[in-house]
Amino acid sequence: MNEHTVKDFKAAYDAIPVPEELEGRVRSSLDAAKRANRAKTRARRLWTRTGAGAAAAMAAVVLLANSSPAVAQAMERVPVLGAITRVVTFRTFEEEGERTQAHVEIPQVEGGGEALNSAIADYTSAIIEQYKADAARVENSDVEAESNRYSLDLSYQVVTDSDAVFALRFDQALVMASGMESVKIYSVDKTTGELLTLADLFQPGSGYLDVLTENIQEQMRTQMAQDERLSYWVDSDIEGLNFTRLDPDTAFYLNENGDLVLVFNEGDVAPMYMGVVEFTIPYDVISGLANPAYFS
Template sequence: MEYSDKDKLLKMKDSYETIPVPQAARNAVIDGIDKGKREKKKIQMIKITKRSAVSAAAAAALITIMANASPVTANAMEGIPVLGAIAKVVTFRTFEDMNENYEAKIDIPKVSIDNNDNYKVNHSIEEYANQLIREYEKQVTENLAGKGHYSVTSGYEVVTDNKKYLSLRINTTVIMASGAEYVKIFTIDKSTGNVVTLKDLFRGKEDVLNGIGENIKKQMKEQMASDDSKIYFYHSQEHDEDGFTGIKGDESYYFNDKGEIVIVFDEYEVAPGYMGAVEFTIPNSVTGL
């Protein structure tokens, strides 16, 4: 009897499946399968561990950002032992008041370096805050706003935190009929714990301060030429009005990510109020940094 090709294949399949497998070979196959399962679990555990490490690092970074950005968060974190050192970079007390048409909320930061409170810096910061509080209390006591509304809001943020410097920016908005924005920046040398003014930074280099002033004038002129909505007050041969004449050395400043100095002026100081507080980035080619 002749078999079809299909029948031949089926008979070959049956013969293959009935071939006896030695026990040693069977055990080797089973061991191989078990080993593969163990290796798969190990790889999964490694992946989970890596994801956990990344998540922990991301959480730590988020905590650092929150601690520096929000005084409320920073204050709350001080009660957590593990996170205390992070939160103590900036802590605070708050002055709040609401009296009929008067309102104030002033967050007062405190700086510590290497877990040590910096008395000189904190005293300067507190004195600046107390000036705001005294002015507010004068407005309330003498009812200078009359039937109008008077409010003071002051907060802070860390704008520079590198190996050498810490810059704490205090932003204050005063509203009385119209609003005014004020900026005060404390730039601190971490190695000494002292506030460093522009005059300190370029001590004995008055030509650099003059160069910074001229660069700011140049930026003002270029911005006004390219944008009709921008207006600056500055004194030059072409523009004979009172206004910005140069750098005195006590202006607020911080360092950006490129290590360049950024100088900040209060609202109305060098430009009309609608432009708010204005900033000028000074190239390192000018400062020599």
């Protein structure tokens, strides 16, 4: 290849048009990765901080319980989660095969009650079982699939820790040829230890689903009007694609301001490249329907 041809080649190469859409996709990928990076460090930070606090609380409990029978009796009535909530990584499932890799953090909430901890155990073991089955298939597959890779990353973080509600969020990143993110959140009533559903946050018969659906649709339209890189499935011509009604099983948590945040898995309400999307519902939208026990 002489000098002249090299230049022509380079020119032909540089003339490969780059689609405009790409920039938005690159940025959303960057955001998704940064979010995932942050989720990890945040989870770790929180653990160290609560670790120290809980240890101190624990020492106090031991001390008090021994000091008098009256105190010991009073201690028994302390709400399940009210006194001590300590989240620890109970077990880490780590596996690295030739073409497969998994990192799963299995937390346990001390004093978190049977309902929460067994839900966590069921969820994480279902994911690990699925991983093992898929990994075996990948590892044993034929030569054609030599570079077929499979990796799984599951991390958790505490997203709500108010007086009334405690919520633990799991972020699952699955890479099989292309990446897939999903989220699962367990919210618990701190006084009863029972798992909370979205419906529990509202007064019975309040029609909350319609109100939330409408607000989310509005937010989608506003966001899309403001930023053309964003895209949600609302007002699309394609039948059956649009987000028309909120699923009552949608993941949620209460953020640090006590506002309700709804979290949708990749591909639920927007094209996959948008990743996991979240909508914060302003309190005044739901003030008439909310169950006051959970909103401060």
